[in-house]
Amino acid sequence: MTKPPMTPGEYADAVRAALADLPPDDREELLDDLDDHLAEIASESGMPLEERLGPPESYAAELRAAYGGRPTTTRPRRGGPWAWATGLIRAAHGRLLGLPAYREVVAFWPELRPAWWLVRGYVVALALLGMIGRGGPIPGDLAGWVLVVVLACGSVWLGRRPRLRERRWRRTLLTGADALAALLLLVLLTSWDRPDAQEVTFASPQMGRVWVDNAAGLGDEVYNILPYAADGTPLHDVRLYDQDGRPIIVNPEMFGQSVIVPCEGEPPIRNAYPLPLSSFGAGEWPRPKPGGPGCVPTGPTPSASPSAAPSVTPSAADASATPSPSAEPGPSESGSAEPGPSESGSSGTPKS
Amino acid sequence: MDSSQLLKGVLDLAVLAVLAERDGYGYDVVRRLREAGLEDIGDASVYGTLRRLFKAGALTSYVVASDEGPHRKYYGLNDVGRARLASSASTWTSFAATMNDLLKDAAP
Known part of the structure; x- marks a missing residue:
């Protein structure tokens, strides 16, 4: 049984049928002017389209390969957001190439x-x-x-x-x-961008970690400052600033010490010296205990308030010893350490 | 060596080059490519390439009514197409030079 030669419309329909698995938008985009194109070919030569172009199915396969750049007839569909995003980037790239x-x-x-x-x-x-x-x-x-x-x-x-x-x-x-x-x-x-920023940790989970911008440090060896007047009187609450007006901040947390935060009132000012410190043991980082007090009650322990901090002073009372009080605080301060602050504090890592 | 395999890689470039010369409709592009010596070129390949380049934004298109035959959809290069042609052409030139170098001694 011989069939009459296909008209351009029939041939185009057969191609459409062979591409039925494409998304409808894609297919219409591809086959937009196929009918006119085939009619043009048919009018140029008397040869039937099937002889000239081969069967519609192979024409469709060739079209698919040229249009999608893939030779396979069963195009693996890679949908999803990834394909969508890469498609978007490609389209944007194509548009931008105009500039x-x-x-x-x-x-x-x-x-x-x-x-x-x-x-x-x-x-x-x-x-x-x-x-x-x-x-x-x-x-x-x-x-x-x-x-x-x-x-x-x-x-x-x-x-x-x-x-x-x-x-x-x-x-x-x-x-x-x-x-x-x-x-x-x-x-x-x-x-x-922020080389001067320092992370400052308070011995209280409520306070958490605080970034102090534009602070000056004193190197790696100093973690508290004990100011004395010329006559040997220990000074309290001395605010220190460097030549640029930046607060001078030390990091007692690097030395197993934490700043005591009273439960009432303001948290201690980080550049008011001497800092009220409590040690939480060498090599041990304070961990916040669930339900535990995050601060030191100010009432019973006078050493917890910032002004009462220099419990370290007796050993440093002779004026000649003033430059080297840093050797003392460890043992003398351990006496003033409360369990409260040592089990509280930040959970972060020290930052130099 | 089957030249149709080689053609696949440079079909875009060939179509862009033909359209850079002057705008053309689908069958016209096929005919001009064949006249230029690419006799094996498939009609569907050219048509699919034209549609893909158009979808990619490299071509403009406009329909011209014709008295004797069907409407013809003409394609031409826009800026994107010209940029793509320029970059593909330089890629091709250096690739072809490399291949010629390689074959200099091998070819009879």
Whole structure:
């Protein structure tokens, strides 16, 4: 049984049927002017369309391949937000290509890649150094620099091997690593913005941790200051500022000490010296006890109030000993330590 | 070597190059590509490529009514299409130069 040659309309319908699995919008987009196109071909030559173009099914397969860039007839559908997002980015990229400035950027972008490889290695090295407690935007010692150089070289080595990206899982892994490095870089840059900020911990869970912006420190060795007048009288509540007017803050928390916070009234001012401190034991970080008091009752223990803090003074009472009272506070203050403050305080890590 | 395999990779570039010369409708593009020497080119491949480039925003299109035959949908390059043509062309040029270098001694 022989069929009469197909008309352009019939041929187009057969192609449509063969592409029935495409989403309707996609299919109409693709086949928008197929009828006119086929009519054009039919009118140019007397040959039947099937002879000229092959069966509609193979025409449809070729169309699908050219339109979607995929040779398979059963197109694996990767729906979901990820496909949607990449589609959106591609569309935006296509639109932006209309802008000359954007085209310029796209043109020189590949030349920036080696710079990114270096930065990537550097950032990962800093992150590793930060994890072992040696943070900072610049490695502090030779070992740190060696790590930086090794990782930077490794990163460039990776970057110079485009074949590594041929496998899908490797590409995904490397893209993820790149995104992580970019995120780390962002964190690093934003933490550079506030180099003077210091984290200040009060021995009270209510107070939590407080960031004191623009504070001056006294290095790593001083955690309290005991001011004396010329005649040897201990002074209380002395506010200290540096030459720029920034409050001078110390970190007693680094030395197993915490600032005592009275239950009533204001929390102690962090640059009013001497600080009322209580030790919570060397190497032990205070943990907030559920239900426990987060502060020190001011009534019974006079040492808890800021003004009564210098219980350390007796041993330092002779004026000649004033420069070195820092040796004393440990034992003498342990007497004034209450269980309250030692079991309270922040749960954070000390920050230098 | 089957040249249709090679053609797949550069079909976009070929279609863009033809349209850069002057605007054309689907069958016209097919004919011009064949006249240029790409005789194996498939009609559906060209049509699908035109629709894809149009969807990607690289082409403009307008319909011209015709007296004797069906309406013709003409395609032309816009800025995006010209940018894509320029970047694809430079990619192709360097690729072709590399291949020519490779084959310099091998070719008879």
